[in-house]
Amino acid sequence: MIPAQFDYERPDSLAAACQVLAADDDAKVLAGGQSLLPLLRLRLAYPSTLVDIGRLPDLKGVHDRGDHVFIGAMATHDEVLRSGVVREGCPLVALAASHVADPAIRHRGTFGGSLAHADPAGDMPAVALALEAVFVARSAQGEREIAAADFFVDYLESSLRQGEILVGVKIPKLGADWGFHYEKFHRTAQAWAIVGVAVAVRRSNGSIAEARIGLTNMAPTPLRARATEAALEGVELGDQVRQACQEAAADSSPPADLHAQPDYRRHLARVLTHRAVRAAAGSP
Structure with missing residues (x-):
């Protein structure tokens, strides 16, 4: 099917993306698109504007931060799977990433997008719960952290507020035992x-x-x-x-x-x- 008509914005900064979302209650964030695009084609989603965050450097990468690993929302499943930081610091995430769909989708689909989509059939939400991850969200009003136990609200619904963008996820490191x-x-x-x-x-x-x-x-x-x-x-x-x-x-x-x-x-x-x-x- 053909998606309903929408506008398209590609901000050059995280702050600009937050401003676009704050100004339009019907806007949706476009990351890797592996979950959102099928919904658009089936007309199960009718955004007025797609806000493409794919080129925002603030959302990329995997970082070792001592007691936890910070995975940027725009890190692809393939990047997560291949990351030595992830394999060493939170191996369950790397293991689950290897089960996500197929290589083509893992190269396009994003870690943050799969979580923000909040599909209970997805692989990463259950992993985030088991590891007691913390989600970091940003909006025009500032930044806040959300525990994994509070993030998933209902089917395809997270606790992200209108105007918020998932910046990344903190995965606590667990010990050798x-x-x-x-x-x-x-x-x-x-x-x-x-x-x-x-x-x-x-x-x-x-x-x-x-x-x-x-x-x-x-x-x-x-x-x-x-x-x-x-x-x-x-x-x-x-x-x-x-x-x-x-x-x-x-x-x-x-x-x-x-x-x-x-x-x-x-x-x-x-x-x-x-x-x-x-x-x-x-x-x-």
């Missing part, structure tokens, strides 16, 4: 996850001291599997882990669509969480 894994069940490389599980596990004396689990496509927003996280605390690897992972789908509300029904997604969440926890904890 943490292990990570990402499991994804999908039909083809280009397809969204039917279910995905992002896991970070802290090990101590042969048992699980702490677990963080983010679920993809199990509700209108990405979810933390809190019941399983609590059940895993202090558990030694073995049958107790499998039992704890049976709670992975608790408090979820998975969608029904052409690819899977809710009960199948709940089953997948339990199975994939068990696999991911075992892998993150270093169990064969």
Whole structure:
């Protein structure tokens, strides 16, 4: 289909982009375009103006900032995947980036764009939850930080306010006693996850001291599997882990669509969480 008519702006600075957005309540930000352009073609989005931020240097790059890694919103998935800073400081992000669609999309799609799009079937939102990331947003009124737990509001809806641009994301560095894994069940490389599980596990004396689990496509927003996280605390690897992972789908509300029904997604969440926890904890 053909998109509805819109104006196009390509500001030369972040401040100018914020001013354009502040002046037009119906404007939308264009980053890599891999999520927005299909919505425009289907006329599921009707922006009056597209504000192209693709050439703003303030939004690019990956930076080691001591206790965290700062990933610019315009860093592509391929840049994130290949970054030594990311692989060393937050390996779960690099691992999940390798599961995003295919190489062509990873070279165009942006890390910040996939998060701001707030699709619960996307790979990165669940990872951001599991790692307790912090989102940095900028507007004409200034800058603010948003915890990942507060960022995803509803289906395709984030807590970004009108006029705000996601500048980047702070990913806390976790210590050497943490292990990570990402499991994804999908039909083809280009397809969204039917279910995905992002896991970070802290090990101590042969048992699980702490677990963080983010679920993809199990509700209108990405979810933390809190019941399983609590059940895993202090558990030694073995049958107790499998039992704890049976709670992975608790408090979820998975969608029904052409690819899977809710009960199948709940089953997948339990199975994939068990696999991911075992892998993150270093169990064969």
